[in-house]
Amino acid sequence: MSDARPILFLDSGVGGLSVLAPTRALLPTAPIVYAADNAGFPYGTKSEAEIAARVPALLGRLVERYRPRLVVIACNTASTIALAAVRAALDLPIVGTVPAIKPAAAMSVTRAIGVLGTEATVRQPYVDDLAARFAADCVVVRHGSAALVALAEAELAGERQPDEAYRAVLAGLLGQPGGEAIDVVVNACTHFPLVADRLAAAAPRPLAFVDGGPGIARRVATLTEGQDWPAEAVAGRAVFTRLDEGARRLAPTLAQYGLATIEAL
Numbered sequence: 001m002s003d004a005r006p007i008l009f010l011d012s013g014v015g016g017l018s019v020l021a022p023t024r025a026l027l028p029t030a031p032i033v034y035a036a037d038n039a040g041f042p043y044g045t046k047s048e049a050e051i052a053a054r055v056p057a058l059l060g061r062l063v064e065r066y067r068p069r070l071v072v073i074a075c076n077t078a079s080t081i082a083l084a085a086v087r088a089a090l091d092l093p094i095v096g097t098v099p100a101i102k103p104a105a106a107m108s109v110t111r112a113i114g115v116l117g118t119e120a121t122v123r124q125p126y127v128d129d130l131a132a133r134f135a136a137d138c139v140v141v142r143h144g145s146a147a148l149v150a151l152a153e154a155e156l157a158g159e160r161q162p163d164e165a166y167r168a169v170l171a172g173l174l175g176q177p178g179g180e181a182i183d184v185v186v187n188a189c190t191h192f193p194l195v196a197d198r199l200a201a202a203a204p205r206p207l208a209f210v211d212g213g214p215g216i217a218r219r220v221a222t223l224t225e226g227q228d229w230p231a232e233a234v235a236g237r238a239v240f241t242r243l244d245e246g247a248r249r250l251a252p253t254l255a256q257y258g259l260a261t262i263e264a265l
C-alpha cells in the first residue's frame with residue numbers, strides 16, 4: 001500500500017513556492033500540503049519573540065491536522081529564528097531554509113557577496129555564524145527588504161510591478177560600503193527567487209543569484225529515501241491561516257504549482 005502522508009511546507013505567504021518547485025521536480029508524486037500563514041504576514045518586520053512564539057505553535061496545529069511525514073520551513077525568517085524550537089517540539093524530520101551563503105562564497109570571484117533577506121533575517125546571529133564559517137574571506141553586505149517581499153506577493157497575485165521598484169531594492173544592497181564589488185547575491189528570503197528574473201533585469205551589472213531551494217529539495221529527497229509514494233501525482237492543497245480575497249486571488253498561481261485546492265486552517 002502506498003504511503004499518502006504529505007510533505008508539509010510552511011511560509012508566511014507564497015515564498016515557499018520557490019522551495020516547493022524544486023522539491024516537486026525531484027519527488028513528482030509526493031503529496032503536498034502548502035501552508036501560508038497570511039494572517040501573520042509579513043514575518044520579516046516582526047520581532048524575534050513574535051516569530052518564536054508563532055511558528056512552533058502554528059506548526060503544531062498543522063502537524064496535528066495533516067500528519068505529514070516531513071516538514072519544510074520554507075521561510076528563512078522563521079528558520080533562522082525558530083528552527084531549533086520547532087525541532088525540539090515536534091517529533092518528525094524538520095528541514096529549515098537558511099541563507100545560501102556557503103554556495104555563494106564558493107562562487108564569488110570578487111570575494112564580495114550580498115545577502116538579500118528580510119529585516120529580521122539579516123540581523124540574525126545565525127547569519128553571522130554562516131558568514132564566519134563559510135565566507136570568512138569575503139565581504140558580506142546585507143540588506144533587509146520588506147518591499148521585495150511585497151513585490152513578490154503582488155507579482156504572484158497577477159499584478160505586474162515596475163522595474164524601478166526592483167532597481168530601488170538592489171540600490172539598497174549595492175549602494176552600501178563594499179557593495180560595488182558584489183558579484184553574487186544570496187536570495188535569503190524564499191519570496192525572492194520567485195522574482196529573480198526581475199532582479200537580474202534591474203541590476204546595473206551582471207550579478208549571479210543563489211538560493212537554498214535546490215539544496216533543500218535534495219535534502220528532502222535524501223531524508224525520505226526508501227519511503228513509499230503514491231504511484232501517480234495527487235492534487236496538492238494550499239492552506240491559509242486567513243482565507244480571504246487575497247488568498248483566493250492566488251489560486252491560478254497555486255494551481256501552477258500543483259496546489260489544486262485552497263482551504264482555511
Ligand code: DGL
Nearest residue numbers: 012015043044076077190
Ligand atoms: N518568505 C519569508 C522568508 O523566507 C519571509 C517573508 C515575510 O516577511 O513574511 O524569510
